Amino acid sequence: DAGITQSPRHKVTETGTPVTLRCHQTENHRYMYWYRQDPGHGLRLIHYSYGVKDTDKGEVSDGYSVSRSKTEDFLLTLESATSSQTSVYFCAISEGSTEAFFGQGTRLTVV
């Protein structure tokens, strides 16, 4: 397995509260990604990073922000969680190619 650790693995939070999910990699890969997985939609890209402090938006970026201050860490923040952000979130890494390697996921429930 690629060295990717997501934390927490499960979280329940209330509507309107801020939430931060963490992705940590030990592979020294340049690229990191945050996806969400919802029934009927497959995996959709939220944000990605192509280097320290370099990030860009994906397909479903509204309501999310990211930060990457170190090569190994990529944080996803929901500034004010909404019920529509209840989902399973996956971090992925790649070294420039199209092949992405995924973490184990974080199940987030917003009540």
Added chain:
Amino acid sequence: GQQLNQSPQSMFIQEGEDVSMNCTSSSIFNTWLWYKQDPGEGPVLLIALYKAGELTSNGRLTAQFGITRKDSFLNISASIPSDVGIYFCAGSPLTGANNLFFGTGTRLTVIP
């Protein structure tokens, strides 16, 4: 965003049978990937395809990059119980995983 059409949505097969699933897109891709996801886990990359017509195997799994560049196929031969899971296709028109689009998955159940 673009979504890939993956079929079938689910399959129930007897252990030992062969399985075929496919994925189509409305635009041309230059990369096709196949992933497997077990319950509570992240997707695991099975096979990557980079050339139209390419046929690549990984053990009992064989995948093909369609000649039109708008489709891909995955075959599993002689299925076993541990093949159970959800199989996802993913494609990209450009290099870079930030351009990956995913199918909605094929849920495979293998009956012993």
